[in-house]
Amino acid sequence: xxxxxxxxxxxxxxxxxxxxxxxxxxxxxxxxxxxxxxxxxxxxxxxxxxxxxxxxxxxxxxxxxxxxxxxxxxxxxxxxxxxxxxxxxxxxxxxxxxxxxxxxxxxxxxxxxxxxxxxxxxxxxxxxxxxxxxxxxxxxxxxxxxxxxxxxxxxxxxxxxxxxxxxxxxxxxxxxxxxxxxxxxxxxxxxxxxxxxxxxxxxxxxxx
Amino acid sequence: xxxxxxxxxxxxxxxxxxxxxxxxxxxxxxxxxxxxxxxxxxxxxxxxxxxxxxxxxxxxxxxxxxxxxxxxxxxxxxxxxxxxxxxxxxxxxxxxxxxxxxxxxxxxxxxxxxxxxxxxxxxxxxxxxxxxxxxxxxxxxxxxxxxxxxxxxxxxxxxxxxxxxxxxxxxxxxxxxxxxxxxxxxxxxxxxxxxxxxxxxxxxxxxx
DNA sequence: TTCTTCGTGATACGACCGTACCATCATGTT
DNA sequence: AACATGATGGTACGGTCGTATCACGAAGAA
Numbered sequence: 001x002x003x004x005x006x007x008x009x010x011x012x013x014x015x016x017x018x019x020x021x022x023x024x025x026x027x028x029x030x031x032x033x034x035x036x037x038x039x040x041x042x043x044x045x046x047x048x049x050x051x052x053x054x055x056x057x058x059x060x061x062x063x064x065x066x067x068x069x070x071x072x073x074x075x076x077x078x079x080x081x082x083x084x085x086x087x088x089x090x091x092x093x094x095x096x097x098x099x100x101x102x103x104x105x106x107x108x109x110x111x112x113x114x115x116x117x118x119x120x121x122x123x124x125x126x127x128x129x130x131x132x133x134x135x136x137x138x139x140x141x142x143x144x145x146x147x148x149x150x151x152x153x154x155x156x157x158x159x160x161x162x163x164x165x166x167x168x169x170x171x172x173x174x175x176x177x178x179x180x181x182x183x184x185x186x187x188x189x190x191x192x193x194x195x196x197x198x199x200x201x202x203x204x205x206x207x208x
Numbered sequence: 209x210x211x212x213x214x215x216x217x218x219x220x221x222x223x224x225x226x227x228x229x230x231x232x233x234x235x236x237x238x239x240x241x242x243x244x245x246x247x248x249x250x251x252x253x254x255x256x257x258x259x260x261x262x263x264x265x266x267x268x269x270x271x272x273x274x275x276x277x278x279x280x281x282x283x284x285x286x287x288x289x290x291x292x293x294x295x296x297x298x299x300x301x302x303x304x305x306x307x308x309x310x311x312x313x314x315x316x317x318x319x320x321x322x323x324x325x326x327x328x329x330x331x332x333x334x335x336x337x338x339x340x341x342x343x344x345x346x347x348x349x350x351x352x353x354x355x356x357x358x359x360x361x362x363x364x365x366x367x368x369x370x371x372x373x374x375x376x377x378x379x380x381x382x383x384x385x386x387x388x389x390x391x392x393x394x395x396x397x398x399x400x401x402x403x404x405x406x407x408x409x410x411x412x413x414x415x416x
Numbered sequence: 417t418t419c420t421t422c423g424t425g426a427t428a429c430g431a432c433c434g435t436a437c438c439a440t441c442a443t444g445t446t
Numbered sequence: 447a448a449c450a451t452g453a454t455g456g457t458a459c460g461g462t463c464g465t466a467t468c469a470c471g472a473a474g475a476a
Contacts, residue, residue: 045454047435252426425469439457441452442453446447
């Protein structure tokens with residue numbers, strides 16, 4: 001038998017090539033030959049490891065969301081262990097903004113996939129739609145926990161605010177992507193709403 | 209000379225055919241032949257009136273935004289003349305939600321065009337990106353006016369709130385489109401934030 | 417009436433795309 | 447050593463897409 005290469009690793013390399021070229025020229029413009037050239041392999045190889053283009057695209061979506069999940073985790077770890085709910089929520093929201101090349105590519109492709117899923121049933125059946133639901137639950141839980149700890153305004157509805165925050169982050173991310181808005185503006189708006197929700201504890205030590 | 213047909217009207221008919229078929233099968237999947245068949249004309253006709261596919265797509269985008277502007281105007285007129293800022297803002301925001309087939313198509317195609325504009329410079333040069341800016345100005349002006357009239361909380365920043373409201377409407381519109389959320393949920397979230405911003409006048413007559 | 421020009425149809429062309437087929441090489445196994 | 451099999455390359459095929467070309471009818475102008 002020949003080299004006995006690791007299939008999963010190879011598929012990952014090709015999927016990353018797909019993400020790169022799709023991030024550059026748009027998901028609609030990427031062909032099997034482009035992916036092969038970007039990955040430095042022959043067209044035949046891409047066929048060999050994925051069979052059909054549809055499977056390649058689905059795998060690419062999976063690869064994309066996996067990498068993004070890791071990215072969010074890294075960002076959360078970067079804010080230090082046991083951060084407050086406010087810092088966690090902020091990291092969660094700001095990570096999804098397209099500020100550097102990687103997040104820009106992620107945002108572009110994720111939106112492309114989402115748009116495609118409206119008219120493509122194979123994509124619509126993909127569970128990547130459920131991902132925002134998980135984020136919504138996490139953020140709502142964070143807010144509720146903050147409310148119980150007295151760190152957040154107990155008068156607001158946690159789930160409603162979570163939905164609103166995630167929606168704002170998503171749409172303003174797209175605005176950044178198309179060049180309509182700068183990342184600073186989006187960050188400012190998000191921070192403003194976080195400030196509104198997270199009431200600072202007013203039982204601090206009085207000034208001397 | 210022959211029948212001397214109205215070019216602009218004909219182009220409008222073809223553009224509407226483009227919007228219909230693109231709304232059904234996705235913008236990426238629409239070809240010149242599909243548009244011709246949908247419009248009930250020959251492929252040659254589409255070429256004759258638009259020359260190239262790119263021009264057809266640009267014209268279709270223009271047609272789409274024009275129709276949407278009319279729709280917003282109609283919705284504003286439907287709330288009665290001289291409505292309060294609250295009713296105007298609510299109409300503005302709720303009109304952009306994909307609730308019926310027409311708004312669903314609009315939302316899908318507008319998002320498709322926006323995604324394409326990231327990697328297509330001809331679309332990026334199109335002024336359809338400036339449209340949200342106009343909406344932002346209008347909504348911010350509305351909020352500021354309401355603040356001056358004592359109808360809205362004077363403590364909030366009008367522009368920041370306007371940006372947030374439009375962003376929420378846009379992103380939740382996409383959520384509705386992909387089937388992740390129902391229109392009722394989105395409406396509820398928007399109304400919640402409008403309630404927060406628009407403080408009802410508390411100088412009403414005291415209860416007997 | 418004749419002619420010019422606009423509108424319309426049918427069809428062909430070249431390019432590209434996804435997929436399938438065939439050949440070859442390298443490497444474990446027997 | 448012979449062989450079986452996984453990995454890889456090259457290439458061809460059918461289809462579709464955007465565009466270009468050729469042709470014809472019809473109606474206002476001369």
